[in-house]
Amino acid sequence: MQEKKPALAALSTAAMLLNSLAPVANANPPDQKTSVDYRYTNYKEGALEPSKVAEGSTERYTIDIHQVKVKTPVAGDTELTFSGQFETLSGASPWYVLPNADGEAVQVMTGATIDESRAEAGLDFRSYNERSESTLSVSYSGENDYTSFGFGYGGQWRLNKNTSTLSWGLNGSKDYVDATDAELYPGRPTEETKNRLGGYLGFSQVMTKNRLVGITLGVSNLEGYLSDPYKLAWVAGDIIQDSRPTSQNNVNAALRWREFVPAANAALHVDIGYYSNDWEISSGTVDLAWYQNIASNWQVVPSLRYYNQSAAVFYQPFYNQDRADGFYSSDYRLSEFSAVSARLKVARTFDRFYLNFLYENYSASGDHPALLSFDLLSLGIGTDF
Amino acid sequence: MSQALQLHSHRFKAMGSPCELQYYAPAETAGLIFTTTRKRLNQLEQKYSRYLPKSVTSQINSSAGSGETIEVDNETLGLLHYADTLHKQSDGLFDITSGPLRQAWNFRSGKLPSREKLDALLPLIGWQKAEWNPPHFALPLRGMEIDFGGFVKEYAADQLAQILTGQGIEHGLVNLGGDLVIIGPHPDDSPWQVGIQHPRKTNEAIVQLPLHRGAIATSGDYERFMLIEGNRYSHLLNPCSGWPVKPTYAAVTVIAEQCLIAGSFSSIAMLKSEHDQDWLSNSGLAYLSVDQKMQLSGNIIETR
Numbered sequence: 265m266q267e268k269k270p271a272l273a274a275l276s277t278a279a280m281l282l283n284s285l286a287p288v289a290n291a292n293p294p295d296q297k298t299s300v301d302y303r304y305t306n307y308k309e310g311a312l313e314p315s316k317v318a319e320g321s322t323e324r325y326t327i328d329i330h331q332v333k334v335k336t337p338v339a340g341d342t343e344l345t346f347s348g349q350f351e352t353l354s355g356a357s358p359w360y361v362l363p364n365a366d367g368e369a370v371q372v373m374t375g376a377t378i379d380e381s382r383a384e385a386g387l388d389f390r391s392y393n394e395r396s397e398s399t400l401s402v403s404y405s406g407e408n409d410y411t412s413f414g415f416g417y418g419g420q421w422r423l424n425k426n427t428s429t430l431s432w433g434l435n436g437s438k439d440y441v442d443a444t445d446a447e448l449y450p451g452r453p454t455e456e457t458k459n460r461l462g463g464y465l466g467f468s469q470v471m472t473k474n475r476l477v478g479i480t481l482g483v484s485n486l487e488g489y490l491s492d493p494y495k496l497a498w499v500a501g502d503i504i505q506d507s508r509p510t511s512q513n514n515v516n517a518a519l520r521w522r523e524f525v526p527a528a529n530a531a532l533h534v535d536i537g538y539y540s541n542d543w544e545i546s547s548g549t550v551d552l553a554w555y556q557n558i559a560s561n562w563q564v565v566p567s568l569r570y571y572n573q574s575a576a577v578f579y580q581p582f583y584n585q586d587r588a589d590g591f592y593s594s595d596y597r598l599s600e601f602s603a604v605s606a607r608l609k610v611a612r613t614f615d616r617f618y619l620n621f622l623y624e625n626y627s628a629s630g631d632h633p634a635l636l637s638f639d640l641l642s643l644g645i646g647t648d649f
Numbered sequence: 650m651s652q653a654l655q656l657h658s659h660r661f662k663a664m665g666s667p668c669e670l671q672y673y674a675p676a677e678t679a680g681l682i683f684t685t686t687r688k689r690l691n692q693l694e695q696k697y698s699r700y701l702p703k704s705v706t707s708q709i710n711s712s713a714g715s716g717e718t719i720e721v722d723n724e725t726l727g728l729l730h731y732a733d734t735l736h737k738q739s740d741g742l743f744d745i746t747s748g749p750l751r752q753a754w755n756f757r758s759g760k761l762p763s764r765e766k767l768d769a770l771l772p773l774i775g776w777q778k779a780e781w782n783p784p785h786f787a788l789p790l791r792g793m794e795i796d797f798g799g800f801v802k803e804y805a806a807d808q809l810a811q812i813l814t815g816q817g818i819e820h821g822l823v824n825l826g827g828d829l830v831i832i833g834p835h836p837d838d839s840p841w842q843v844g845i846q847h848p849r850k851t852n853e854a855i856v857q858l859p860l861h862r863g864a865i866a867t868s869g870d871y872e873r874f875m876l877i878e879g880n881r882y883s884h885l886l887n888p889c890s891g892w893p894v895k896p897t898y899a900a901v902t903v904i905a906e907q908c909l910i911a912g913s914f915s916s917i918a919m920l921k922s923e924h925d926q927d928w929l930s931n932s933g934l935a936y937l938s939v940d941q942k943m944q945l946s947g948n949i950i951e952t953r
Binding site: 270271272274275276277278279281282283284285286287297422426427470472474476524526531 | 654655656675676678684723724726727728730731733734735737738804807808811816817836907909910913914917928932933934
């Protein structure tokens with residue numbers, strides 16, 4: 265290093281002193297803004313094929329969902345987020361499956377179409393440090409026959425100049441099930457409970473300027489009433505209440521790959537997921553999404569997801585004989601099936617607010633007569649100040 | 650969760666100048682990075698702008714001559730100490746108390762100030778008159794003013810670059826009205842091209858300098874000036890005489906590790922060049938000067 269000339273030495277020393285007196289900038293503080301977001305979603309399940317329905321309506325659920333989120337700074341390094349959701353639901357749902365004259369599974373739908381609503385509220389308290397952050401969450405969800413209280417605590421550490429991130433979380437919930445019309449349908453549960461406890465660990469790494477990869481591993485355990493209070497099973501001519509084990513252990517793994525493509529001003533997101541539980545359901549998911557930026561304020565995101573799962577060990581569409589373990593469920597969600605979901609999101613940011621629009625088409629295929637298909641339309645708007 | 654690095658550009662106006670931030674960062678962190686830097690810049694502007702009545706500068710100026718002393722915080726102390734060093738190293742030419750001369754020099758008027766007007770203002774000028782007993786500071790005469798405008802933008806550029814670096818940014822630049830800090834080259838290691846303003850042609854670069862990292866600042870006689878009978882009167886005023894200096898250079902560009910240093914040397918070089926043309930070449934810094942005939946010289950370009 266060359267010897268500093270007097271003027272340079274004097275001014276450099278004064279500049280060094282000035283820098284040492286400057287307030288230390290917090291590396292990752294909250295943005296100190298209040299933001300408000302609103303989203304409306306219309307979710308409509310596809311009608312069932314009449315040939316697969318033995319009785320009841322072929323029309324399924326339609327759900328209208330309103331979501332509001334308000335985020336506000338509390339102090340220089342903390343912020344509070346309130347989220348609320350209200351949904352109204354109407355339509356019929358799959359009740360039980362029975363064999364027709366040819367021995368093929370056909371669906372019986374619930375007789376009356378229901379009209380129900382559900383309200384949900386959550387509060388997140390997020391706290392930042394230069395190298396880490398953590399969030400404490402509580403939530404409540406209520407409908408006339410179901411109440412759930414949840415909590416979560418999670419965080420992340422940023423390492424290697426923010427190129428590595430280690431994240432972790434613990435969460436749990438306690439649910440109360442109190443089925444409607446239990447007096448009309450003997451066997452429907454009242455005053456049942458369900459406990460859930462889960463945790464995850466994740467690691468992500470910026471590999472190059474254009475590439476990020478990450479992995480997350482999670483486990484969870486459910487104990488209590490895990491059956492569906494409104495579903496029945498056909499067992500050798502008898503109709504009995506859906507009846508599942510009272511515990512379930514789950515493991516899941518997710519791999520994440522983000523590749524920014526400078527030439528296209530776009531990013532490819534690849535997500536691969538694996539899930540398995542001790543009911544012998546295991547599933548795999550592949551999700552591909554292309555985030556195309558257009559100019560500085562438009563983004564178009566087409567994506568495609570493929571999902572495949574195996575059936576629960578005790579699942580059958582209907583039962584010709586009793587099971588020794590006493591577990592019966594003909595819920596389509598426990599059957600073997602695969603599903604394809606196609607989505608398109610278009611987002612536009614303006615100076616003071618953003619708008620986005622999402623469309624999704626989902627359709628499942630497999631042996632169950634009531635496998636799900638749905639269309640989802642969603643419009644989001646938000647601003648900060 | 651962060652994503653792969655992409656280039657983010659933000660253009661906005663602050664401290665009376667067009668500003669620009671460019672950096673490569675994961676998309677999801679970019680918003681927060683921008684708001685953090687923007688917040689710090691706002692804070693510095695609120696604190697030191699002489700136009701804002703609640704700023705530290707205005708507090709000091711409005712209490713001038715009242716007998717009241719202002720207790721300043723550490724950062725302001727650092728800036729005052731830096732101003733003191735600038736005053737010493739420039740032999741009194743760089744003086745943050747020169748502000749009242751603006752009342753005499755209206756560069757849009759096309760008229761020279763009257764002798765009487767200047768004579769009335771000159772007693773209000775002089776850093777040596779400031780009463781400074783850290784952390785207390787006072788200006789003894791009503792009408793005296795200080796102004797950090799001569800170097801606070803350069804300091805701000807360094808501060809923003811430091812925040813970006815602290816956020817893990819390795820590739821990017823901060824540009825506050827031509828005061829630049831290059832944090833690091835583009836991710837492919839190519840340099841940023843920095844255009845140096847042509848002193849006589851608006852919005853035209855006289856030369857492009859490729860820079861991988863470091864700070865660069867330019868001082869010129871073209872920022873505010875008037876031409877009267879073929880003579881150029883610029884905003885570079887000698888605080889002792891109250892008249893513009895007659896710089897040998899039309900512009901001086903200096904490259905240093907810090908923008909504050911680059912800006913200080915380019916400013917002092919302009920002020921001193923009338924009487925000491927070797928000061929800059931003896932400074933030990935990389936520089937480029939443009940003389941009044943638009944000839945380039947200095948130690949960072951090959952002379953053709």
